[in-house]
Amino acid sequence: RSEGDRLLEAVDEALTIGREGGVPVEIYHLKAAGVKNWPKARLVMAKIDSARAAGQDVAADQYAYTAGANGFSSCIPPAAHADGKLLERLRDPGTRAALAAKMVRPDAAWENLCLSASPEGVEVVGFKVDSLKRYEGQRLSQIARTLGKTWPETIIDLTLAEEDRLGQLLFIASDSNVALQFRQPWLKFGTDAAGLDPDSMKGRMTHPRAYGNYPRILGRFVREQKVLTLEDAIRKMTGAVAERLSIRDRGMLHEGMYADIVLFDPATIIDRATYEQPNQLSVGVRDVFVNGVEVVRDGGHTGAKPGRVVRGPGFQR
Structure with a gap:
């Protein structure tokens, strides 16, 4: 209900609803908004840790930007x-x-x-x-x-x-809080953005997270700043997300699961999208497979479109 002045009260409310209702709690794009609220980030993490220690199912997700x-x-x-x-x-x-x-x-x-x-x-x-x-x-x-x-x-x-x-x-957020939250074992990564085509976005601005979120994590927070390990970053992008959404057949490389695979160079992957020039594709991704079909080969699109809507177990027609 609040990311700013009433952040702590909002987290308490969410935890109370989860505890009394017996339902999981997911704090969406976790942040402390506004300079005066930045110190609250540590208090929020302490609240989440305390609730988890008491057996409550609570977690959060976040993107890799301060805006x-x-x-x-x-x-x-x-x-x-x-x-x-x-x-x-x-x-x-x-x-x-x-x-x-x-x-x-x-x-x-x-x-x-x-x-x-x-x-x-x-x-x-x-x-x-x-x-x-x-x-x-x-x-x-x-x-x-x-x-x-x-x-x-x-x-x-x-x-x-x-x-x-x-x-x-x-x-509204701080770089130090972004990095601190990235280290938490219960945090997952998301973009909070739609996928965009840079050719159709010429002359228009958007948030760079639409293009650069995951390469930014792998290039800046893993390789350059060593905020977290490569293995932990990949887990928080893939398996942890699928597990949280109860999607049983995706998120890991395992026999019998859908083959959604990204081959990238950990030494070169990086985002290029900026707030001033957001419509730029990242670099360092070589090949991408979706549902076992190659859609990116040597950095170029193959023309294949094997994607499908992924539905969780709660979906009803």
Whole structure:
């Protein structure tokens, strides 16, 4: 329910629900958001360790970046979104002024990540209106200065102009916490992003995790920084994920299981996608097999498309 000011309370709530309901707890893209909340990361890990020691089924997952991402209008108070009438409310001068005032005040009932990141830590992406595309990838503070407006006014104006289609990257976590969490045995890796085609993304910005998350872990956190071993990193990308999702026939190289295999060079694998130039493929991956079919050979796509939807045991038609 919170990654920032009420992070500890949110973790306690999740643990309580899991314990009283008898269900597993998975803390999704674990992070402590905002500089003042960074020290809470160790406290969260201690809570998870304590719960696990008491026999509770609790774990977490994480990506390899300090920035998160979500919709730009998420920094507008939730009440403004009710009944799908956000744009209508933003056009009303009185409502607009009241919302702008709320956006700069911390509120225990609503976590405004634009406050956690600060306007300097918010990168705005996804512009469709031609006259506004010059702002693609700029920080909210920079756009506000150019427009001569406050940052809440800038969010409201751009949301109206783009009809609520913008996204944002929020620089809210710390490098040291990312590395510390990576070392935890109960943590797994995920991208929190969709797969993208760089050719179709020309001129558009996105989060670099869509291209670089796993090579970044293997190249930077394993090879360069030695935060964790190669074996542990691979486990947290594959077998541990499949096990958590109760997918019994994937995640390991074993007779009778689906052959999903990535052949990479541990000496060269690395991400190239950056926040400034995100649409770049990683390097160091040689061959990829999906369901036993080779889809990448010597770094190039073979044209094969053997992928299928993977469903867990809870799926019902």
